[in-house]
Amino acid sequence: MSTGQLSWPQTAAVPRRLARGWWSVLALIAVIGAMAAGYAATLSPIKLVVDGREQIVRTNQRAVATILREAGIPIEPEDLIGPSLTSTLAGGQSTIVVQHARPVVIVADGQTHRFRTQAVSLKTMLTEAGVKLRDHDLAIANNQPIEFAGDADYVFSREPGDLSTLRIVVRRALPVAIDLGDGQPRQIETPASTVGEALSQAGIELYLADRVQPDLIAPIVPNLRIEVQQSRPVRVVVDGRTLRTRTLRSSIGEVLTDLGVTLIGEDYTQPPLDAAVEANAEIKVVRVKQEIFIEQEVIPFDTVRIPDPTMELDTYAEREGANGVRQKR
Known part of the structure; x- marks a missing residue:
């Protein structure tokens, strides 16, 4: 039949075209793989030491600038690179060392200087900023005063990986009386x-x-x-205690008033209340107590005979007497 003759040749052609397409893909993959293998064979391992940290990159480049650019490592003019940025690695070279500069901020005389540097000494940093440290001036680094800031040998400790900003404030010395x-x-x-x-x-x-x-x-x-x-030191001895204090008062009485020490009755001080206060003076408060002693003396009673006309002859009556007391102060 005409319909069958038309359908069979079409269905048989499809697998042959698919097979030819797959062979083409496989051939392309093989070519790409061979090219990749050939390219990989040209790559060499390069060790990068950046701010003290090591990493390995594989590249077929030998120019230092290109290797660092491909590795994504930013470089500024103040940074140190070894070998130099413009050089090319020799056949036996496989290491590149990068030490980034440290950011520094110096505030002095109302001006702020911002820059990056490889310097570690205070004198060099100030010189780069055009700032001179005079006698008696004070340098403060990250809020910490620097001892002997005028010493040319003063250096800041820094780890290779420390890229934090160093802030230095110069405080000028002023004349004072x-x-x-x-x-x-x-x-x-x-x-x-x-x-x-x-x-x-x-x-x-x-x-x-x-x-x-x-x-x-x-x-x-x-x-x-x-x-x-300046106040003067004094000691006050009172009621069995010794009080130590300092005072600007001019008289002994004023010192005792400040301490709340009061005199009662015949109490007195050594030196007296109106005496001037001297440094390291000792003030003694003498308490005076008034005591009254009464001495008693017994006075024996006397016997007194009193005639009584109302009584019979040769009779008498007795009444008991009592001793008297004589008191003396």
């Missing part, structure tokens, strides 16, 4: 930010009873005059 009341004001230069900090740096010990002008929390300004009235 400290008057301790001895007629010889001390002229100093201090980087302190407050009066209390300046006195502490000057080695002046303060007590609660001392008086300071301006207040301890007042800011330091150029040519500031700080007046300190």
Whole structure:
């Protein structure tokens, strides 16, 4: 039949075309695999040491800049690369070392300097920022004061992988006069930010009873005059106790009033209440007690005979007597 003759040749042609298509795909895969194998054979392992951390990359490149770019490692002008960024690895070379620069912020004289550096010494960092540290100035790194900041050998410790920002604040020393009341004001230069900090740096010990002008929390300004009235130590011996205190009072009586010590009756002090207070003075409070002693003396009674006309002759009546008492103070 005509319908059967038309259908059989069509169904038989489909498998032959599919087979030819699969062979083409397999051949393409084989070619790609051979090319990949050939390409892989050209790759060499390269060890990258970046900020102290090692990693291995495989590449057929030998230019240092290209290898780092393919590995996704950013490079800035301040970074250190070995071999150099413009060099090509020799046949026996397989290691590239990268040390990124550290970000630094220096705040001084109202200006902020931001840069990246490989330096580890304070002097070098300040030089790169164009900042000079003078005598008595203070450098503060990450909120920590630096001891002996003027020493050229001061260096910051840094691990290879530490890329944190180092913030350095330079606090300039200002001229200040400290008057301790001895007629010889001390002229100093201090980087302190407050009066209390300046006195502490000057080695002046303060007590609660001392008086300071301006207040301890007042800011330091150029040519500031700080007046300190230093209290005097005294000891008060009273009622079997020894009280130790410091005072700015001028008389013994004022010191006792501040301590709440009162005199009663004939009590007195050594030295007297109106005496001036001297340093390391000892004040004694003497308590006076008034006692009255009464001495009693017995007075024996006397026998008294009194005639009584109402009584019979040769009779008498007795009444018991009582001794008397004589008292003397």
